Amino acid sequence: MKFVIQRNRLVDSVQDVMKAISSRAAIPILTGIKIEAKKHGITLTGSDSDISIESYIPSEQDGEINVDQIIEGSIVIDARYFPDIIRKLPENTVEISVSDQLLVTIRSGKAEFNINGLDADEYPLLPEVQTEDSFTMPIDLLKYMISQTVFAVSTMETRPILTGVNMTLKDNRLNFTATDSHRLASRHVPIDANGLEFSNVVVPGKSLNELNKILDDTEELVEISVTANQILFKSKHLNFMSRLLEGNYPETSRLIPTQSKTTLYANTKELIQAIDRASLLAKDERNNVVRLSTINEQLIEIMSHSPEIGHVEEEIPIKAIEGEELNISFSSKYMLDGLRAIHSDEVSIEFTGSMRPFIIRPINGEEVLQLILPVRTY
Template sequence: MKFSIQRDRLIQSVQDVMKAISTRTTIPILTGIKIVATNEGVTLTGSDSDVSIESFIPKEEDGDELVEIHSTGGIVLQAKFFGEIVKKLPMDTVEMEVINQFQTVIRSGKAEFNLNGLDPEEYPHLPQISEENIIRIPTDILKNVIRQTVFAVSASETRPILTGVNWQLEGNKISCIATDSHRLAKRSAEVETTGDLQYNIVIPGKSLNELSKILDDTNEPVEIVITQNQILFKAKHLLFFSRLLEGNYPDTSRLIPSESKTELIINTKEFLQAIDRASLLAREGRNPNVVKLSTLSSGVIEISSNTPEVGKVVEQVQSNSIEGEDLKISFSAKYMMDALKALEGLEIKINFTGAMRPFIIHPMNDESIIQLILPVRTY
């Protein structure tokens, strides 16, 4: 194998596939990046057997020559060293050549590295997924869906199913739900499908986080293919495979209250900043990070927190409207701030059903996204 390649494109592809590589793998060859040169271009692959990422660099794109192939072939190189070397090479072009016994020479300008490689035939094959049923969603919407749900997955492995995001597809509508049993985030979106598809799957939150990082901010469609235990996301020159979590996701539809006793409409940014300030003194004590919200007269709400050994903070915020019963409620400042950061729009609506019942938050005039938080008992 021998080829020359534009360094910038090589760096980008290496950074993308590195997101799938774990140092903790039990399969030594998976600490490497597989590099294959064909007459069409160069493909890089990284995997930790849960997530696999394949990045393709074509010979040319938009009239630019990206790769010049002298001879085809493949190699697996230690990701840690290869990634560092490529970043620090002096010139805009990199030449790679495999000589005897998987010895690989990397040249750029006057710099020359020799790396010991491994046999690419021993690298595990990526899952073969037949692409009959395809779901299409614009990249920017997919990234938003991930951003607005994935933060609410559970960080605890006691219930592994809750470390993932539940995707339910029916017809051309997808609903994505994440919960750690103290809060819930739900986002719906329209998708295009090639048939009348129905899926109910759980994708690891970790996989979705990595996928979101490597997708470009475009409205080009991403194609999604789902099998019994794998999901494949196909973007331009990029394949992203993830295993699915096994087990049944809890039915969360019962958690979302359908009635409301108090409705609050308020400016998102002002409310977020007031919660942030109140949380400054709520980090210690028996109930860390808990703030209180009380409704006062003429549309004013009071945000407060009190930690006896630290001090207390009280702030009044003018809402746009409050309807229904008076309310005093306590909740996690962190959960509220996470939820508010995930929402878009200048104003939010919060519907409460009493001091000890879950409450829901969504942007004004947008039912496609819901954040739900369970209150905290503070007495």
């Protein structure tokens, strides 16, 4: 095997596949990067058996040569050393060749590295995901949906199913839901799914976080294919495969209140800043508890109290308040996460009492929703 490649393209692809490689992989060969050279380009693969990432570098793209002098073949290279070597090479091009004894020679300018490779035939085959049952959506919209929900997955392994985001597709509407049982984040979008429907597809939050980092902000399309235990996200030069979580995701729609006793309309940025300030004194408390009280139809008070440190209170003018007076305590972290995920200048917050879950929505849309359970204070 041999090829000459543009170093910056190789660095980008190596960084992408490294997100799937674990130094504690159960199969030793999975601590390496698989490199496969074919006439039309180079494919790099990284996998930890939960997540698998393939990054493809075409030999020619938009009239530019990325890879040439290709002699076909494949090799697995130790991922502890290869990324740093490539990053620190002196020239813009890199020549990589492999001997019959699996010795990998990496040349750039006057620098030459020789490192031992592993037989690519021993690298596990990635599961095949049939792509007949698939749909496409813009990459930037997928990234939005992930960022508006994934933060609410559980970090506790006591209920593994809650460490993932539940995807459902019905009547050409794609929905993402995440909950850790103290809060819930939901986002739905209309898409053209060609009649495809599924439910209870639970993607690990870790997988979606890595996918979100790798995908570029672009309006290009990503193709999404789902099987019984795998999901594949396929863009122009990237295949991202993740296992799905086993088990039934809880029915969350009944948690969402259908009516409210108090509704508050506020400027998102001003509310975030006030809660952020109040949380400064709540840092050491178990839940970072902040209290919100209505004063009149256009004024609320945000306060926090810590017996050891002191207390803070601040009156905030808001757009409007409808309904009953309210005193409610909540986790400032959950509230800030929810408000920041809304991506809207103004929000409505619907309360059904001081001990019932409340809902945050953008004023002008129903497609994204954050639900938070209040904290009982004595």
